[in-house]
Amino acid sequence: xxxxxYVSPEQLMKDRADFxxxxxxxxxxxxxxxxxxxxxxxxxxxxxxxxxxxxIYDRIAFAAVGKYNEFENLRVxxxxxxxxxxxxxxxxxxxxRGLANAYAQTLGTVFIxxxxxxxxxxxxxxxxxxxxxxxxxxxxxxxxxxxEHSFVVMGGQAEQLGRRVKEGWREDMSLGEALRLAVAALxxxxxxxxxTIEAAQLEVAVLERDRxxxxxxxxxxxxxxxxxxxxxxxxxGAAAPADDLPPADDLPVGPATxxxxxxxxxxxxxxxxxEPEAGPKSSDESPTDESPTEEKPDAGPDKSSGTxxxxxH
Amino acid sequence: xxxxxxxxPDRLPGNRSMPAGMTDPATLSPHATTIVAMTFDxxxxxxxxxxxxxxxxIASRSxxxxxxxxxxxxxxxxxxxxxxxxxxRLFQLELEHYEKIEGSLLSLNGKxxxxxxxxxxxxxxxxxxxxxxxxxxxxxxxxxxxxxxxxDPTGGRYEEHEHHGVGSGSVFAxxxxxxxxxxxMDAEAAVHVAVEALYDAADDDxxxxxxxxxxxxxxxxxxxxxxxxxxxxSAEIARxxxxxxxxxxxRGSIA
Numbered sequence: 001x002x003x004x005x006y007v008s009p010e011q012l013m014k015d016r017a018d019f020x021x022x023x024x025x026x027x028x029x030x031x032x033x034x035x036x037x038x039x040x041x042x043x044x045x046x047x048x049x050x051x052x053x054x055x056i057y058d059r060i061a062f063a064a065v066g067k068y069n070e071f072e073n074l075r076v077x078x079x080x081x082x083x084x085x086x087x088x089x090x091x092x093x094x095x096x097r098g099l100a101n102a103y104a105q106t107l108g109t110v111f112i113x114x115x116x117x118x119x120x121x122x123x124x125x126x127x128x129x130x131x132x133x134x135x136x137x138x139x140x141x142x143x144x145x146x147x148e149h150s151f152v153v154m155g156g157q158a159e160q161l162g163r164r165v166k167e168g169w170r171e172d173m174s175l176g177e178a179l180r181l182a183v184a185a186l187x188x189x190x191x192x193x194x195x196t197i198e199a200a201q202l203e204v205a206v207l208e209r210d211r212x213x214x215x216x217x218x219x220x221x222x223x224x225x226x227x228x229x230x231x232x233x234x235x236x237g238a239a240a241p242a243d244d245l246p247p248a249d250d251l252p253v254g255p256a257t258x259x260x261x262x263x264x265x266x267x268x269x270x271x272x273x274x275e276p277e278a279g280p281k282s283s284d285e286s287p288t289d290e291s292p293t294e295e296k297p298d299a300g301p302d303k304s305s306g307t308x309x310x311x312x313h
Numbered sequence: 314x315x316x317x318x319x320x321x322p323d324r325l326p327g328n329r330s331m332p333a334g335m336t337d338p339a340t341l342s343p344h345a346t347t348i349v350a351m352t353f354d355x356x357x358x359x360x361x362x363x364x365x366x367x368x369x370x371i372a373s374r375s376x377x378x379x380x381x382x383x384x385x386x387x388x389x390x391x392x393x394x395x396x397x398x399x400x401x402r403l404f405q406l407e408l409e410h411y412e413k414i415e416g417s418l419l420s421l422n423g424k425x426x427x428x429x430x431x432x433x434x435x436x437x438x439x440x441x442x443x444x445x446x447x448x449x450x451x452x453x454x455x456x457x458x459x460x461x462x463x464x465d466p467t468g469g470r471y472e473e474h475e476h477h478g479v480g481s482g483s484v485f486a487x488x489x490x491x492x493x494x495x496x497x498m499d500a501e502a503a504v505h506v507a508v509e510a511l512y513d514a515a516d517d518d519x520x521x522x523x524x525x526x527x528x529x530x531x532x533x534x535x536x537x538x539x540x541x542x543x544x545x546x547s548a549e550i551a552r553x554x555x556x557x558x559x560x561x562x563x564r565g566s567i568a
Contacts, residue, residue: 055413079413087406 013142016117020141023119024066029156030123031165031185032063034134034149035178038127038209042182045203053205055216057082057094059127061207065155066120066141074103074122096126100137100145108143117141121154127207127215131171153185161185176227179204179219183228199225343372345397347482347514347521348379348389350450350461351494352475353503356538357450357459359387360507362482362515363530364522365394374522379533381542383408386424386451387535391480392466396438397445404428421453425462425470433468448479452537459537482514482521489513500536504545507534508553524554 030043030052041053041063052071053063056078064071081102082094103122111117118141126135136148151169153162164185173181183202187195204219211217219227343365350359361378364371372394379389380401388404390397407427411419419427428449435445444466453460461473476494478486489510498506508524511532515523524531531550536543 049416051416054416076414079410083406083410083413087402 016111017142020117020119024121024141024155027065027155029153029158029161029186030063030065031151031153031161031182032123032125032136033151033165033169033178033182034131035175036172037175038215039125039134039136039207040175040178040182040204041206042179042186042202042204044186044197044201046201051203053203055214056099056124057086058091058213059207059215060094060096060099061125061205061216062122064120064122070118071120071122074106074120077106078103096124096135096137100124100139103139104143104145107139107141111142123152123154125207127209161188164188175206179227199228343367343394344520345376345378345391345394345480347478347480347486347511347518348391348448349478349483349486349490349507349510350448350476351490351503351506352459352461353498353500356452356500356536357461358500358503358507358534358536359389359448359450360511360532360534361389362511362522362532364520366520374525374528375530377533379535380405381535382424382449382451383412383418384541385418385454385537386421386449387537387542388428388447388449390445390447392445393443396435396443397447400431400435400445400447404431420455421451421460424451425449429464429468429470432464432466436467439466446479448477450537452539457539478510480521482518485517486510486514500538504534505553508532508550509557512554512557
């Protein structure tokens with residue numbers, strides 16, 4: 001009875017999508033939201049060296065959730081793409097749209113052709129000259145691109161957190177307000193007891209509209225703590241001493257976990273990613289059976305079809 | 314650059330074949346001239362005049378030859394303007410690329426060596442007359458001091474101390490700096506010395522442009538300190554140039 005079973009394309013795609021979604025939901029969320037002076041990114045990430053948020057080009061930043069090695073590859077490819085474009089043509093010819101399309105191609109191709117889809121979800125954001133020119137693109141594991149406005153939450157319990165951000169978000173928030181909302185949202189998952197996340201556990205960066213060329217800036221330590229402590233609202237917070245250029249090297253390289261594939265694996269379910277792969281392989285049976293049994297939290301972010309762009313968050 | 318070499322080798326300056334014979338390549342490209350650099354207390358300064366020449370003609374009165382290489386270093390060049398500008402652009406790109414990929418800045422030595430490698434890549438062109446000689450200066454965050462590196466067209470890298478100059482007018486500029494440079498100068502004094510050195514270079518070298526008070530074109534002067542690269546405002550340079558002219562007028566019309 002070694003006959004290969006027929007697997008319908010629908011089933012195949014669904015299995016892959018389920019697999020990717022499961023991997024993405026296991027990590028911690030990233031919140032991206034617009035504020036009056038640009039776009040802010042926040043995530044819970046105790047590592048100072050392994051970033052989930054990074055600079056791609058002058059006005060473009062990248063944020064990702066999922067497997068570290070996979071999105072790190074994408075990030076490096078993005079930086080190369082942007083730098084090469086900018087060198088060949090002009091710096092102004094590097095746009096988030098072009099980059100998002102390039103990523104979409106890669107993700108889509110991998111989703112269809114490789115044995116395993118990339119377990120990542122990324123945001124490519126570009127800060128424009130005015131708030132109306134800001135662009136936020138969200139790309140999912142299958143290459144779907146969604147043009148988002150105002151805010152995006154991805155990874156972990158994205159839907160739950162997204163609702164939380166949606167309640168609090170309004171136009172023209174100050175940086176302090178936006179970050180407090182983001183951090184409150186990040187701490188709100190997992191049941192109903194909200195946690196407070198300390199500044200040291202956060203990775204926060206902004207694309208600042210008013211910076212001359214490279215708009216990307218990481219907010220660390222004191223600057224961040226001040227902003228979160230609600231005193232640091234308004235322009236004084238934004239103009240605080242920048243910790244911008246050498247993002248990593250003035251900090252002791254912390255307890256990084258370089259050996260682990262996933263920087264963001266939450267401690268309780270630090271199962272390595274080979275385990276769920278068993279699911280899709282035996283796809284002809286009833287693949288949906290095992291997901292509820294092993295991991296409850298997955299039920300949240302799941303949507304039925306693999307290509308839902310997640311329109312409302 | 315390695316990435317470019319692999320994927321788009323035609324975009325690297327060294328890899329282009331030159332049509333043989335025809336014209337003297339040296340006349341093809343305008344020449345950029347004097348660049349000076351000097352250390353001061355808390356950093357390093359770089360300044361360059363604004364002239365590019367093609368033979369006996371002035372090709373440009375307002376070319377800029379001093380650039381930020383990254384936040385903590387400056388690069389200037391003398392020689393073939395086209396090649397030099399491309400070299401600088403590629404160098405800037407490379408430093409920024411490294412910074413983004415690795416998440417940390419290259420060390421100052423690393424940057425200086427990288428520039429040497431790129432220059433070596435240009436050797437075939439240099440042999441045909443399109444040589445470019447950069448000057449690199451930066452603030453060493455590890456040693457908390459400003460440092461200067463000079464190069465030869467074959468990619469030799471030499472660390473210079475206190476002050477240095479490259480380009481056709483550098484002989485005169487260096488002479489001036491030898492007399493004017495003092496240990497422990499502050500940035501303001503260094504700006505004064507740099508403008509005066511360029512003034513001397515322009516005085517005796519026809520390929521170096523002096524302060525142009527009619528068109529309001531003044532040398533590019535930039536300092537690099539722990540606060541990063543900072544270009545001195547043109548108005549400030551104008552003021553210093555004016556002051557120097559006054560001093561010299563007083564001293565006697567020969568100087």
